[in-house]
Amino acid sequence: MENNKAYLRAHKKVKNIKEFYGHLLTYVLVISGLIILNVLTSPKHLWFYWPALGWGIGIICHGISVFNFNPFFNKEWEERKLKQFIEEEKELLNKWK
Known part of the structure; x- marks a missing residue:
């Protein structure tokens, strides 16, 4: 019984880590696309960093929750x-x- 619970906890942790890396990959791809779009269409007015910053905060929070990192x-x-x-x-x- 306890082995089954440990397996389920481990399985859930692996699933959460996998989801985080998927989220991170999506972030990198989309933000890269936004950078290219911004530089090609309006290089004098850079705006890509706003979505990068907002979504980046979400990525950091997601990583903290997945990897149980909270220094405080x-x-x-x-x-x-x-x-x-x-x-x-x-x-x-x-x-x-």
Whole structure:
């Protein structure tokens, strides 16, 4: 039973990674096309960086969620906060004894 759950979790993670790389490839292809279109049609007015920036932020957020990268609220931070709140709760309970 546990092996099956582990397999399903691993399968879901691989699927998410695959979707991220598909998203990244689509981004690179479309933004490349927009750059070419922009340079050929109006080289004096560059606008391609606006969609690149907006979509790029989405790509970064997608990557952070897929690869579980969050430098601010990672597992260590979570553990520290849990310990902090447990200690505060203990101090509060001891205060009223």
